[in-house]
Every structure is written in C-alpha cells, then in structure tokens.
Amino acid sequence: MSKRQTASAAALPSLPDRGNVLSDVEQLGIGMFWATDAEGRLAFLSQRALTDLGLTAADVIGKPLTQVFSEAEADPDAAHQRGIGFKLKAHSKIEEHVVAIAAANARSPELGTRWWRLNGRPLVDGSGTFLGYRGSALDITSQYARDTQTARHSQVDELTGLANRRKLGQRLTATLAAFRASQRSCALMMLDLDRFKHVNDTMGHPAGDELLKQVAERLKSIIGDSGEVGRLGGDEFQVLLPDMDDRGTLGELANRVVQSLSQPYQVIGRRAIIGTSVGIAIAPYDGVDTDDLTRAADMALYAAKEARGGTFCFFTTGLRDAATKTAKLGERLRDAVDRGDLNLAYQPLVDPATNEVRSFEALLRWHDEQDGPISPADFIPIAENDDLILNIGEMALRQACQDAMQWPDTIQVAVNVSAKQFVRPGFRKTVAAALEASGLAPSRLELEITESVFVGDLEAVDAVFRDLKKLGVRLALDDFGTGYSSLAYLKHGHFDKIKIDQSFVRGCTENGDINPAIISAIVALAKALDMVTVAEGVEAMDELELVRARGADLVQGYVYSPAIRQDAVLSRFADGTMQVKPSGPPRHRAERISIFRKVGLIHEDHYYDVILRNLSKTGARITGLAGVPKGTDVVLDLGHGQLVVSKVANATESSQGLQFETALISDGSGGFMTRHRISPYSLAEAGIPLAALGAGAFPLAKWREGHKSPPTFVQLDLGL
Missing domain, CATH: 3.30.70.270 (Reverse transcriptase/Diguanylate cyclase domain)
Known part of the structure; x- marks a missing residue:
C-alpha cells in the first residue's frame, strides 16, 4: 500500500458493526426482527420485542409462528388479505401483514393485546432448499387502535x-x-x-x-x-x-x-x-x-x-301497479270528499240468543263514477295517511248521530274513530258538537277505537279516554287481538265492549283450529271485566253456532245482514220489530279471492294457458281447458317460480276446481302465495334468463315447445 492509500484509509471513519446497527434500530423503536426455521417455528425474536411483551425467549422460541401471532380480526383489511398460515405454507412474501399478540401470551395481562405489522422473506440456500423466514416487525398498537375506532364509527x-x-x-x-x-x-x-x-x-x-x-x-x-x-x-x-x-x-x-x-x-x-x-x-x-x-x-x-x-x-310484482293505482285513487278520493260523495251504511249487531238488533255500526261507502263501488279497505288507508281522515271522520260522526235520532231510543250507533282523530287536540269537543247538533243522548253513541290509539304517550291517551267517559259516550275496542298489545290496558276500565276480530272467527269451525279457544278466552276476559263481547265477520251458520256457544253477547256479519243504507234501515224496521233472522251457508268455506288473470297449468310434458278465477289457501277455480277429468294431477304455475302441485277435485266442460297438495300462505296484504319458489338460478340453468321473471312472464314456458306427445287436453280460446 502506498503512503497516499495509507493516509486515505486512515482518514475514513471506522464502519459500525452490523449487529450494533440492528441493535440501535431496535432500541430507537424503528423496528424489531424475527426468524423461523423451515417448519415455521419461531427461531429468533428481538430482545426489544420480548421486553415490550414481558416475555422471555423460552416463552416463544420453538413455537409455531401462527401460535405466537394471530390474525387481527378487527383489522379493516383482514378480510382482503391471505392468512399468515397460508403464506407460510406457500413460502410467499409477507408484506405489511397485521397480526395480534394476545394478552394471554404475555406474563403481564395488563399489557393487553399488541398489534404488529410484519414483513418477511423466505430464505433458501444455494441448492434452493427452504430454510425458513427472516423478517422485521413494527409495533403499530396506537395507530391500529385509532384506525379501528375510526372504522368502527364509520360503520x-x-x-x-x-x-x-x-x-x-x-x-x-x-x-x-x-x-x-x-x-x-x-x-x-x-x-x-x-x-x-x-x-x-x-x-x-x-x-x-x-x-x-x-x-x-x-x-x-x-x-x-x-x-x-x-x-x-x-x-x-x-x-x-x-x-x-x-x-x-x-x-x-x-x-x-x-x-x-x-x-x-x-x-x-x-x-x-x-x-x-x-x-x-x-x-x-x-x-x-x-x-x-x-x-x-x-x-x-x-x-x-x-x-x-x-x-x-x-x-x-303487483305492488308496483298497486302503488300507481293508490296514487291515482288518492287524487279522486280528495275530490269525492269535497263533493260529499262518501256516505254511510249501517250493519246490525245482533243478540244471537233472541236475534234482536241491539245497535248498528256506521260504515263508510264510496261509489266512484269511474270505478263504481270502492272498498273501504282500499280508500280508508289512503285517507289515514292524509289529513282527509279528519274531515271524513267528523262527517261520519255528525251523520251517524243524525241518522240514529230516527231509530228507536233503545238502539245505539257505533262510529269508527281513527287514531289520528283520537289524539288530535279538541276531539272531545268534536264529539260533543255532533251530539248537541243532533240531539242524540251520549249513552246511545259508541266510539269504536282500534288498538293503534295506544301507540304513543299513554298518559295523553288516558286523558282523552277520561274526557270521553265524562261526556257519557260508550267505548268499544275494535279488532281486538290483531294489532298492538292492549291486554294490560284493559284493566283501566275505559271500555264497555270488546269486538273479537273476524280473523279469529273465520275458519274457527275447521278441525284443529285454535281460534275457538282464543274466542273463549276473550269472552271470559270480557265477562271478568264486565264488558260486552261482539263476534265480527260471522258468515256461516256453523260459525254462528260456535260463537253463540262460546258466549259472545253480540254477533255482526253477513249471516245476519250486510251494511244497508239509512232508508233501508227505516223501511226494514218500520213496524218497530228490531229482529233479523240468520241466513247463510251451513258451513264455513275457505276464504277465496275473486280474481281474473292468466296463469299456466302443467300436465305431463305440456304447458297450457288458463284463467285463474278464484283462489284460496287450499284450492282454485280455473277455466280455459276442456276434457280434464276429475282426479287429474296437475301443477299450477302462479308465476315467478310459484308452482303448486294440485289435483282436479271437480270439473265441468270448461272449468276445473283444483285442490292443492300444500296450502298456500298469506302474503301479508290480503293475497296468497307459496312458501317456496323455484329459484331463478335453476330456471337460468334450464336456459331461461333471469329477465324472463318480469311481470307477466311465464318462467316455465319451455313446456310450450318440444312436446313429446299430443296434448291431453283441449286448449280453449281465453278471449283475452
């Protein structure tokens, strides 16, 4: 070495030892180091890491890395990263992988869980043999806690x-x-x-x-x-x-x-x-x-x-059309109210022991110039969602009181009151004004209130009840048992009458039905509280006999009379005899929905078009086919994957009555539906696209093509 080289070397500072550098990195908190053997066991962990965790080398060295470090389940990115165990087995690179070290791994539980971000690379020798991992770690506990808290607040x-x-x-x-x-x-x-x-x-x-x-x-x-x-x-x-x-x-x-x-x-x-x-x-x-x-x-x-x-x-799918229809109906209803087109009809409440009429319930009726009679089930909910119900309710109250003045003094009139009316300030004054204008005695007016009035502040509701009782009117709880729970509220003693909802009456005579027990329980409760009971919606003679035997005080329903106009009331009872005789079918029939729509019928390898005329939970009436014998097994296609295995129970030349193998269930809005549907995925696999499930489509129309045999039945012209 020349003198110049010797002098230059002497001028250079001495290089730090690599081990000291790594130690300095650890002590400064910049990072920590770890290593595994070829089997994935932890072979080395920095002393700084052991100290921070309160561990000794004996606590972790030799244990599988996946046992020492666990996945950070709370990590927002954890769902998007491969597990560390997977990466170790695959000898993949480990990059920015967040892991947790549970307090159970530490000697001091108060240290809590720590979170580290790991980086590592697989190590191989000259012959390509895998020797294990070498990597670094950084404690990100504080940052991780902030990040997870922010993520939690955002979700x-x-x-x-x-x-x-x-x-x-x-x-x-x-x-x-x-x-x-x-x-x-x-x-x-x-x-x-x-x-x-x-x-x-x-x-x-x-x-x-x-x-x-x-x-x-x-x-x-x-x-x-x-x-x-x-x-x-x-x-x-x-x-x-x-x-x-x-x-x-x-x-x-x-x-x-x-x-x-x-x-x-x-x-x-x-x-x-x-x-x-x-x-x-x-x-x-x-x-x-x-x-x-x-x-x-x-x-x-x-x-x-x-x-x-x-x-x-x-x-x-019908809800889309119904929403449009509802909007249009709401516009016409407002015009009808302004013109005074809504009227009252009266349905009698009858003592089943004597067939004597005790009172009448006032029911709203609307005859539309465009569509004819509109069901209250269609227009009352529209009015309820609008302040229209306030005007309609006040009109009904005034008219009912005036009409009742033309009846015998022993006959009461019941008027339905919406929850919106009931809680509106000044309702008592509205009732008092109707009584004063008509001259009707308060004891002859009965206000029918549904359980929905109990929704809200019960102290305010209680105050309204007390005001009405002081006025002297009678109070009836309508549709009992179908809405919000008011059983405990009955003990306050505001009500004079309980009306058993028709859902408990319909079908109460069918084998295995539990409704008779419910009717008995309601009657017993009412008697204990000194209240009158009314069975609503009685249509058949067997239902009348059952509710009479179970102790109902009054009966209301078609078995005695539908709702009739005031002139018919006065005409029918002109002689002063307030009696009606029951008249109806001997037995209850399953509820049916009158309907007119095109559906499909499958028999063997053929798909036919038919018209669905009516539908119940247990059967249907169809038209559109001829030559269908009684006892034939068929499948009714109600659309959108709703298939109903059926048997022809009766048949005429062009009409068949079907009995379902499995009963339909309520759709919650007055219709019926199957419990299960054929998945559109299955239909798509059969070559029918999901788009074919739109309104009016027939998902199983593939039966129309490729018939293997002549059709068994005659397809009639549906006239649509």
Whole structure:
C-alpha cells in the first residue's frame, strides 16, 4: 500500500458493526426482527420485542409462528388479505401483514393485546432448499387502535350500536355478490316504527333516543344469529337474513318482530307504546342486486303501512301497479270528499240468543263514477295517511248521530274513530258538537277505537279516554287481538265492549283450529271485566253456532245482514220489530279471492294457458281447458317460480276446481302465495334468463315447445 492509500484509509471513519446497527434500530423503536426455521417455528425474536411483551425467549422460541401471532380480526383489511398460515405454507412474501399478540401470551395481562405489522422473506440456500423466514416487525398498537375506532364509527350507529346505513349497504352488496356466485338466497326486511314521531314530539327527543335503543335491543334478541340488524337512520331499521327464502318462516319471524316491538316500553319513567310495519323482499326472486332488492323491500313496507300498520307484507310484482293505482285513487278520493260523495251504511249487531238488533255500526261507502263501488279497505288507508281522515271522520260522526235520532231510543250507533282523530287536540269537543247538533243522548253513541290509539304517550291517551267517559259516550275496542298489545290496558276500565276480530272467527269451525279457544278466552276476559263481547265477520251458520256457544253477547256479519243504507234501515224496521233472522251457508268455506288473470297449468310434458278465477289457501277455480277429468294431477304455475302441485277435485266442460297438495300462505296484504319458489338460478340453468321473471312472464314456458306427445287436453280460446 502506498503512503497516499495509507493516509486515505486512515482518514475514513471506522464502519459500525452490523449487529450494533440492528441493535440501535431496535432500541430507537424503528423496528424489531424475527426468524423461523423451515417448519415455521419461531427461531429468533428481538430482545426489544420480548421486553415490550414481558416475555422471555423460552416463552416463544420453538413455537409455531401462527401460535405466537394471530390474525387481527378487527383489522379493516383482514378480510382482503391471505392468512399468515397460508403464506407460510406457500413460502410467499409477507408484506405489511397485521397480526395480534394476545394478552394471554404475555406474563403481564395488563399489557393487553399488541398489534404488529410484519414483513418477511423466505430464505433458501444455494441448492434452493427452504430454510425458513427472516423478517422485521413494527409495533403499530396506537395507530391500529385509532384506525379501528375510526372504522368502527364509520360503520356503527352511535345511538344504538347497530350497523349503520353505510355498513348495511356494504354488507348487502357483498352478500348478494357472493350469493349470486353460489346461487344462495337472502332475505331483506325493512322496518319503520309506527307513531314514533308522536312519542318524540310529546315526550321529547331524549325519550325518543331511549326508545330507539330499546327497539334495537329487542330486534337483536329476536333475530339473534339468524341475521344482521342495522339502523338506517331516524326510526328506520333493516334486517339482513342470509339463506332464508321460506316465506312461511319469514312471515312468522316478521310477526314476532311486530308483536315484540309493540309491547309497552318504560321510557324516562313513563310508559309508551309504538308499533312497526315490516316489508320483506327475497333475493334472487325479487332482485339480484342491492338497489333492486332494497327497492322491493321498501315497496313491501309501504304496502304494509298502507294496509293498516302493525303488520308485514311481502313484495309481489303487483305492488308496483298497486302503488300507481293508490296514487291515482288518492287524487279522486280528495275530490269525492269535497263533493260529499262518501256516505254511510249501517250493519246490525245482533243478540244471537233472541236475534234482536241491539245497535248498528256506521260504515263508510264510496261509489266512484269511474270505478263504481270502492272498498273501504282500499280508500280508508289512503285517507289515514292524509289529513282527509279528519274531515271524513267528523262527517261520519255528525251523520251517524243524525241518522240514529230516527231509530228507536233503545238502539245505539257505533262510529269508527281513527287514531289520528283520537289524539288530535279538541276531539272531545268534536264529539260533543255532533251530539248537541243532533240531539242524540251520549249513552246511545259508541266510539269504536282500534288498538293503534295506544301507540304513543299513554298518559295523553288516558286523558282523552277520561274526557270521553265524562261526556257519557260508550267505548268499544275494535279488532281486538290483531294489532298492538292492549291486554294490560284493559284493566283501566275505559271500555264497555270488546269486538273479537273476524280473523279469529273465520275458519274457527275447521278441525284443529285454535281460534275457538282464543274466542273463549276473550269472552271470559270480557265477562271478568264486565264488558260486552261482539263476534265480527260471522258468515256461516256453523260459525254462528260456535260463537253463540262460546258466549259472545253480540254477533255482526253477513249471516245476519250486510251494511244497508239509512232508508233501508227505516223501511226494514218500520213496524218497530228490531229482529233479523240468520241466513247463510251451513258451513264455513275457505276464504277465496275473486280474481281474473292468466296463469299456466302443467300436465305431463305440456304447458297450457288458463284463467285463474278464484283462489284460496287450499284450492282454485280455473277455466280455459276442456276434457280434464276429475282426479287429474296437475301443477299450477302462479308465476315467478310459484308452482303448486294440485289435483282436479271437480270439473265441468270448461272449468276445473283444483285442490292443492300444500296450502298456500298469506302474503301479508290480503293475497296468497307459496312458501317456496323455484329459484331463478335453476330456471337460468334450464336456459331461461333471469329477465324472463318480469311481470307477466311465464318462467316455465319451455313446456310450450318440444312436446313429446299430443296434448291431453283441449286448449280453449281465453278471449283475452
């Protein structure tokens, strides 16, 4: 070495030892180091790491790396990364992989769980033999805690602790995408609380917040592990139910939700009752993506609220048309009210022991110039969602009092009162004004109130009841047992009469029906509380005999008389004899829906077009085929994957009565449907695209083509 080289070397600073550098990196907190052997066992861990964890080398060295480090399940990115065990087996690079070291691995539990970010590379020798991993680690516990808390706040409703709208949307989108690939089903429930706003307004926002928390707890208790409950905002909730498509099971679950959320709440030292309406849609039948399924569930929810609230409704394609029809009907209803086109008819309430009329119920009737008679079931819900019900209700009250003045003094008149009327300030004055204008004695006026009036602030409701009782009018609880729970409320003694809802009367004579026991229980309860009972909706003689035997004081229904106009009332009882004789079919027939629509009928390898004339839970009447003998096995295609195995129970030249092998169930909005449907995925596999499931389509139309044998039946002209 020359003198110049020697001098230059002497001028260079001495290089630090590599081991010292690594030690300095650790001590400065910049990083830590680890290594494994070829079997994935931890072979080295920095002393700084051991010190921070309160461990010794003996605690971890020699143990599998996957036992020392666990996946950070709370990591927002954990769902998108391969597990560390997978990477170790595959000898893959480990990059920015977050792991957790549980407190159980530490000598000092107070240290808590720590989170590290690992990086590592597989080490191989010159011959390519895998020797293990060498890597670094960085403690990110503080940052991780902040990140997970931020992520949680972005996905959790702060008030209730449920999933929020953002998380629900992400979960629904991810679930539907995954389920499309695996051809699985998923149900979506949309919930809206009935009359929550009234509680919020009358009891204050703190009470409203407390109420929402209790609703959330009840929902979580009911749904359990079956699905995920979330709050969309305000008083709207959503339930995601993977792998559910049995509409019978879903209906039972929805009914439990309605009943549970309708039980009384203790809120800030006061008692309140609300209710809920539920809309249900099921993928892939009602939609295959988030927007479609959510829109379908929303439409079903709207239908449930339109029906009467406190119920559930499944999505059907008919709801789209019904929504348009409802909007148009609402416009015509307002015009009809302005013109005074709504009138009253009166249905008698009869003593079944003597057949004597004790009172009449005033029922609204509307004859539209365009569509003829409009059912109250169609226009009353529209009026309920509008202030129209206030004008209509006041008109009905005044007219009923005037008409009753022309009846014998012993006959009372009952008038229905909506919840919106009842809680409106000044309702007592409205009733008093109607009595004064007509001259009717208060004791002859009976106000029929549904259980929905109990929804809200019960102290305010109690005050209205007391005012009405002081006025001297009678009070009846209508549709008892079908809506919000009011059993405990009966003990306050406001009511003079309980009306047993017709849903308990219809079919009460069928074998195995539990409704007779329910009727007996209600009658016994009423007698104990010194109240009169009315059995509503009695149509057949066997039903009349049953409710009479069970002790009902009064009977109302077609078995005695439909609702008749005032002139008919005066004419029928002109001689002063207030009696009617029962008249009706000997036995109850299963409820049937009159209908007229094109459906399909499958027999062997042929698909026929038929007209569905009426439909019940257990059978149907069809026309459009000739030559169909009694006893023939067929499959009725109601559309959208709804197939009903049936047998021809009776037949004429062009009409057949079908008996179903399995009974249909209620769709929640007055119709019937099958519990299960043929999956559109199965139809798609058969060469029928999902788009073929649109309204009016026949998913099984492939039977029209490729017949292997001549058709057995004669296809008639449907005349459509």
